[in-house]
Amino acid sequence: MPALILLTSYLLGSLVSGVLYSRARGADIRGRDLPGASGTYRQYGAAAAALVTGGDLLRGALAALLAQWAAPDLGWLAALGVVLGHCYPVFFRFRGGAGIVPLIGVLLVTAPLTLLLTLGVAALVIPAYRAWGQRRVGLNAVPFAAAVAVPLxxxxxxxxxxxxxxxxxxxxxxxxxxxxxxxxxxx
Structure with a gap:
């Protein structure tokens, strides 16, 4: 059962919404940006980013729901698989996004209060980082905020x-x- 949860979650994660969206538009976003919500926003606008975010959330939530149904104590395997698939998708030559939104989808199902508190920390970190550190570090604010918010x-x-x-x-x-x-x- 654990191998099946991990494999199914990985395959779900490998269906990277940003890549699928950009290819439907006739290009591959990975040539210009990361295929997550923020990269899609920069390349295609808010409506496209909302669609991609919804797809990424859905994949994470679906992986968590499948794990809860099959083996409730193995939600961590769903998180591992879906994030690993999003970051290193088998269908797209192992070049994916940062994995933040699929993890949010998992936590939405498995730990909503933890998710809410963690997102609150990220919401505080993002404006400060953009103002003082983004130019020096060079990483987008969302992955940076995740690196700070996840330990908290x-x-x-x-x-x-x-x-x-x-x-x-x-x-x-x-x-x-x-x-x-x-x-x-x-x-």
């Missing part, structure tokens, strides 16, 4: 639930963010 979210998760999911998804996101920084801070 772990404190919330220890109390309100979702710690295994946050650890699993957060580890993949951290590795992906480091990879992007080494590559020159793309998006």
């Amino acid at each position: 979210g772990m404190l919330f998760a220890a109390r309100y639930g979702g710690l295994p999911e946050l650890l699993a998804g957060g580890a993949v996101m951290a590795a992906r963010s480091l990879h992007l920084l080494r590559r020159g801070g793309a998006a």
